[in-house]
Amino acid sequence: MSLTTLLFGRRLASDEEEKEQIGPFSGIPVLGLDALASASYGPEAALTVLLPLGTLGLRHIVPLSALIIALLSIVYFSYRQTIVAYPSGGGSYIVAKENLGTSAGLVAAAALLLDYVLNVAVAISAGVGALVSAAPSLLPHTLGLCLGVLVLLTAANLRGLRTAGLVFMAPTYAFLGCLFAVIAIGVGKTLLQGGHPAPVVAPPSHPATLGTASLALLCHAFASGCTAMTGVEAVSNGVPAFRKPSSLQARRTLSYIVASLGILLAGVAILTQAYGITATEPGKSGYQSILSQVVAAVVGRGPFYYATLTAVVAVLLLSANTSFADFPRLCQLLAIDRFLPEPFIHRGRRLAFSYGIGVLAGLSAILLVAFHGITDALIPLFAVGAFLAFTMSQAGMVAHWNRIRGKHFRLHLAINATGATATAATLVVIIASKFSEGAWISTLLVIAAYLIFRSVRAHYEQLDEAVRAHQPLDLTPPPPPIVVVPIRRWDLVAQNGLRFALQLSPEVYALQVILDDPRVEDLSGEWRELVEEPARAKGIAAPRLVVVRSRYRRLFRPLLRFVTTVAHAHPDRQVAVVVPEVVESHWYHYLLHNHTASILKWLLLFRGGKGIVIVNTPFYLYDAPKAA
């Protein structure tokens, strides 16, 4: 078993796709972690914005969460419909492209890709941040830990979707189990103690009220809280990853994910208000995350507290996985439509889109390294992409129903129209309240990506135009080519090349360039005896020898000049350059060579000009007598 097999498992055949398909149980770890993990930072983000209000802010958390959950439900019903309508994968790109036009699709795709890349960097960095704040001795290794997690995620995904699902299952269900238990106990206590339960561990004291709730502040809090919804579109994009019947399995998975997220958001909001928990200033001493405060208040700081917080950190780290599942899939769709380079199309060893996985890992690694593993500065760039994609997708579905019509189409249309309006409104709020913080960068990046897609497509179209041919093969025999054979000295390597050259054409030039090596001799003296006389004896045209003394010790320039001069002199004929090359048996022997043949082949290909054909006659040193 080779090392690759050990690391990545055996290569899967294209028709073994089913083995890598997933059901709802592993679908949640693969596609749902982004959405679920946001339950831990969405409420926190909203409460942090409300910090200036002190205790007053607590009043707003339940209504704000209710608004977000309502929005989530609308988006949920919209995406359920999308999954039914596009059973072969209805990501925002496909839906927007098919119903609103290619440009709309590309904008949605650009927005999603941006969000996926940001999600990987931010999720890993947040998870490692939580880990490091629990064990401060790890602080100097922040970047190393981030990259380590990235490598783990990349490897798991290169092994295929099933492996990723299996590996990430335990932390996912531990996370859900623990948090559900905390919420159940907390809500139970709240009900039993008349809405004002006594905390087991009291949360930090409230800061003084510093301001009043302006509409702008509430909008900002709402916009920040909406980061809780990123990742919801992942399932609709990944329908083909599910077992048959894919559409049903995908809908089930989406339902479970959204229901869990809704319970988490509602539970956290209720418990925060009941226990009077406010955000603490992040980055300052005494900082404690909202979830940590909630769990401590409900069940105290026992082993269960630590188990829950461990699961939260694990899920934060792994929530980057949603991007790994969807980014490469979206890239494949774009590549099939020629908006991205071709390698994104092909599935790798384990039927995962290895190239896309690699590109995602590379881009995230660049972000992590550039920000030294602390990506707080990237958070404001977030959410714009997700809501832009949501809006495009919903608007696309509205156009879809309007076009398709059919049974209950008005109801479907109404649901999607509500979704589109709600997400569009949210998008406006997000951009308006976060524009100067970084949303403008997201906007620029989406535009840049759009332009790249367009220019990649334009280049491919130009290339297709240039090489397109439907006509049958033109078999008019062209005149024989003029053949040039660069030779160094009279040896078997040169003879090998010359013999092949004579098979190509009767018009062969042997070109010897003499530099300043005192050991190399001009062949003109011996040419008659070595070549011309044997050729006359066989009655064939002898190759002509051209000796060039390079006064400036240049090898390639005289060679190229000869070839291009011949080509210009005979515009109607091809010029074939036969490059003899010694092939060694060990790589390190190439240290002893000057790589003339490789450089010459490269130069002829890229600088030779039209009508040049390059023939490479290898001479195998390790099997010389037979090759001769």
Add this chain to the structure above:
Amino acid sequence: MSLTTLLFGRRLASDEEEKEQIGPFSGIPVLGLDALASASYGPEAALTVLLPLGTLGLRHIVPLSALIIALLSIVYFSYRQTIVAYPSGGGSYIVAKENLGTSAGLVAAAALLLDYVLNVAVAISAGVGALVSAAPSLLPHTLGLCLGVLVLLTAANLRGLRTAGLVFMAPTYAFLGCLFAVIAIGVGKTLLQGGHPAPVVAPPSHPATLGTASLALLCHAFASGCTAMTGVEAVSNGVPAFRKPSSLQARRTLSYIVASLGILLAGVAILTQAYGITATEPGKSGYQSILSQVVAAVVGRGPFYYATLTAVVAVLLLSANTSFADFPRLCQLLAIDRFLPEPFIHRGRRLAFSYGIGVLAGLSAILLVAFHGITDALIPLFAVGAFLAFTMSQAGMVAHWNRIRGKHFRLHLAINATGATATAATLVVIIASKFSEGAWISTLLVIAAYLIFRSVRAHYEQLDEAVRAHQPLDLTPPPPPIVVVPIRRWDLVAQNGLRFALQLSPEVYALQVILDDPRVEDLSGEWRELVEEPARAKGIAAPRLVVVRSRYRRLFRPLLRFVTTVAHAHPDRQVAVVVPEVVESHWYHYLLHNHTASILKWLLLFRGGKGIVIVNTPFYLYDAPKAA
């Protein structure tokens, strides 16, 4: 004027060699700096060893210096004779090889090359060390400064010998002028004041006497002082670099260098004793170099002191240049004899041996980076190489005179025999007293280099044996090759390849490998219409289509397997693989390609096996209609 011309000057023709040749005036900066600079560290090294003796040590410096100067004179007369006997360059390698056999020559060459590399690293690092101790704010940039000086030296040498000579002339003559003046003034004062002159600035007080002068200690001091003699062989190796009459010019240059060095060594010894100057502990606070103490004692710490010390630092930095002049020249001689790879033979743009200069710069850079710019640890490795080479060269000359005989041969023989004996004895002293400090590493490195030379030569001989041919060209026409054309789809690129294939042979296979790209169609349906019918109409054999569906999405494996299967089935015939390739007009367009053609050419060359010929038919996108 291009950037390269601006940086390195115009390219020189091979017959413009004279323009780059030098006389004694620029010969001293080019070939003499190593020897001259050692006047500043040789006495220092000896005195540092004598430190434990305190004031008692002063007694020994004049006799030790006298011994070193006597040895220097012997070596000088020996090398004068060598230059006359070997007017085309009589380095230790040539002299030992011609008179004592190849192995002796290679040992001498290995020893010299090692010393040259060490000299570059140690000289630059010593110069920068002196600079940094004068301006401690530069300390954090030690490595950067070292590499900067290395780049300067490399660039000056790549521009050719004359440029190097001109650039380094001013510091060289400033160094000689200043130090001669100091010695003249100092010796004058000593004579006028009866042997005990009053210092202008008193040297640091003497440490207490801690031990007595054992023979071992004196030997160690002598061995350390002998580093003053490294670099003396440089002129004899570089005779061809001089203007005609080269031999005379070289002898003159050697005389000037050795005379200057003798004066410096004698002067420093006399003044050290007269002023009672002892070494200070290097690396400890209060450290002051011997030269600095001498200059301060003789002329005080005025502007002249600083000018002199600046010149000393400059010459230390530039003394690496001797290596740059000789290392590439020795490598060329070894490469001509096939003990080193071929690229060392060719002269670059300015007739300097650019490849050797580059290799020397690279090796020194590795040493400097590995030791963070502080190469004290390398100093004990030094001098072994120089004295090994001296001994080999002198012994070779003894054999030479014994063989040649002629006028006064006994005198010549006696001079060289004295030289050989003296340097061999010194070598034994050096190895014995410095073995555990690092001389054992030098010994191992010389052995390693020797083995490398031998194995390079063995490989070249094996290669020559395999490709050697003196017989005339065999023109028996071989059977036409079997041609394989890998094609992706039916386009002009594929047609281009197929048409060329049909010129090669009537037996052509078009091979289509189908992966998992949904856009690629199997060509079997259309082959009849596209290829077979036109071929039948023209009465020629149609290329056969082979479609391979790659279940595991592998492209190259099925291609290679097909080619090798065909080759094995027809061991008597060549298999030509025609690789069609699209050539783009801009490099960045290659980001959109998957480089199939390049990878395939590479695999066929190195994995194809014997009898494979690779034909590359480029399709130029920027000139498509004409290329078609």
